[in-house]
């Protein structure tokens with residue numbers, strides 16, 4: 001007899017769904033979330049397909065779960081990502097599935113309030129509870145216990161005695177309704193032109209991609225907010241993707257000044273119940289605008305009308321473990337599937353996006369000038385060959401003078417160095433021993449405030465010894481090179497009376513403290529700010545008139561072909577922090593190679609020339625976006641095992657015309673977290689479907705044994 005069969009995809013590292021029979025009393029639709037037996041447990045899964053067939057020996061699913069349905073579009077999207085990245089489909093599902101806790105009453109919290117006579121036995125603690133509950137207001141148990149400074153068991157006792165009663169309490173709304181006309185700004189003529197174009201795209205409600213390019217401070221946010229307003233007015237949802245660090249109060253306040261309420265936010269810091277409710281509100285359509293980090297791409301939107309990817313060039317959009325996906329590219333795919341426009345905003349677009357715009361694949365709107373007549377900071381190089389700081393110092397005389405002037409004028413200076421910690425290398429003056437990570441091929445970075453040597457790759461920490469562990473010489477260790485902490489030390493010596501702050505992602509206090517500190521900087525509290533790339537991006541510090549780049553050459557020496565692009569983007573972003581307020585700004589760039597193409601393009605402000613040059617190099621080398629690229633990383637705890645499998649892969653690669661397989665070679669970080677790493681690079685012409693080739697290749701190669709692992713990274717960020 002035929003019965004309904006359900007193919008259930010489980011959020012596990014499996015590519016294929018499992019089949020189950022659907023019992024007659026359960027009614028199911030494709031996309032529903034279910035609980036089904038798997039081995040000895042029950043597991044959540046999603047109905048990928050329903051059909052009539054022979055149940056044979058199939059097990060029945062256990063139950064349908066009350067959770068948002070996975071729309072056909074969302075399922076298509078996940079299938080597409082699995083196809084593109086070669087990750088198991090179940091792993092892609094795991095990015096999106098958020099099953100509710102079972103047996104929990106949804107959306108109801110219990111509140112307590114005064115109801116009956118005082119208890120027979122009165123204690124001091126009970127007395128305090130009654131005082132706190134006075135007035136008959138409804139409180140949560142926790143809140144009442146906190147107010148009365150008692151444990152919740154005291155509250156429970158009073159409930160048992162009938163003094164307090166419990167009531168269902170509706171939770172506060174998770175998402176407020178943004179108002180498209182709350183505070184409409186007056187746009188400059190260029191802004192208006194750009195905004196009109198983007199509004200029209202939203203109105204068409206069709207798939208499209210537009211690059212919104214504009215120098216730092218040109219008012220891109222204001223412009224894409226107009227497109228958001230259009231989507232809200234049409235009853236559609238909007239997703240704004242931001243690099244996680246840009247999800248600050250500053251952005252949220254700005255949104256709320258325009259639309260009357262803050263947007264809902266989705267990032268790794270949003271946890272527990274809030275996460276669950278926001279997920280549901282996205283599915284119901286109640287959440288109109290979600291601002292989120294890359295994981296927000298996988299939310300079950302009901303009617304998506306617009307996706308904005310702000311700072312689209314950001315490397316943080318690339319997920320580097322589990323499913324290796326690039327959130328910007330996947331946003332474009334989701335837009336295509338949902339038939340909605342995508343806006344990619346940046347002052348320094350990625351080469352990929354620039355080329356796509358130039359070739360007409362993407363639309364393009366451009367804001368060439370800063371808003372409100374503000375001018376871009378003048379960028380001047382300081383040639384360190386002629387202005388060498390004293391030994392053990394890093395700030396040259398011209399930079400010090402500029403800091404003095406800035407502080408004297410009551411303005412702010414930002415000293416930028418993209419190196420966390422105190423010193424990137426520690427060595428023994430006596431025997432020359434260099435302190436290296438035991439698990440990775442990198443030097444340990446000294447962190448002075450923690451008195452430790454730290455690996456920035458695996459997190460390994462050891463105490464900085466007093467005497468060399470290799471030769472035992474007393475007090476022989478020396479710190480080589482600067483990190484932000486060391487620059488701060490130098491600043492403290494030279495400007496002992498000036499308030500300064502170090503902003504870097506590893507300072508104590510976590511994200512909340514960092515947000516507060518960023519706000520304090522924006523409010524002008526610190527005349528001197530020393531920071532890593534954390535402060536380089538997106539922030540608006542109106543009092544900042546000087547940006548000093550301590551070492552512009554940092555990123556240029558690596559062998560990675562993307563190094564130039566990255567350095568150019570980063571330096572443009574960081575120098576763009578200057579002069580965003582009333583007063584004009586300037587940037588001083590310390591370098592040993594002012595004639596380097598990246599530095600000279602930065603100084604002349606000729607971004608077009610830089611992009612033309614870089615595109616030419618990429619085109620010549622058939623690198624993205626002119627060709628396709630994938631990396632296969634083979635890792636193992638033993639070097640020989642990793643190398644042997646990498647060689648095996650190379651032998652079975654059989655590249656057809658238009659495909660090139662390079663390697664194996666030691667990966668840039670040869671040892672990482674105790675595993676050895678070999679890399680093969682696959683380069684193909686654009687017309688070749690690299691995924692199909694990779695699948696065949698992996699199929700015909702013997703599977704890795706033991707602890708050997710092969711990771712595939714399509715569009716690797718460093719190559």
Ligand code: ADP
Nearest residue numbers: 185186187188215216217218219220221222371
């Ligand atoms: P970008 O994102 O391009 O770096 P922003 O959108 O942050 O630039 O704009 C720079 C500054 O100019 C911000 O302080 C913003 O509030 C202000 N601004 C931009 N456009 C307008 C406008 N039309 N009216 C008023 N202020 C604006």
Ligand code: ZN
Nearest residue numbers: 437440455458
């Ligand atoms: Zn390490």
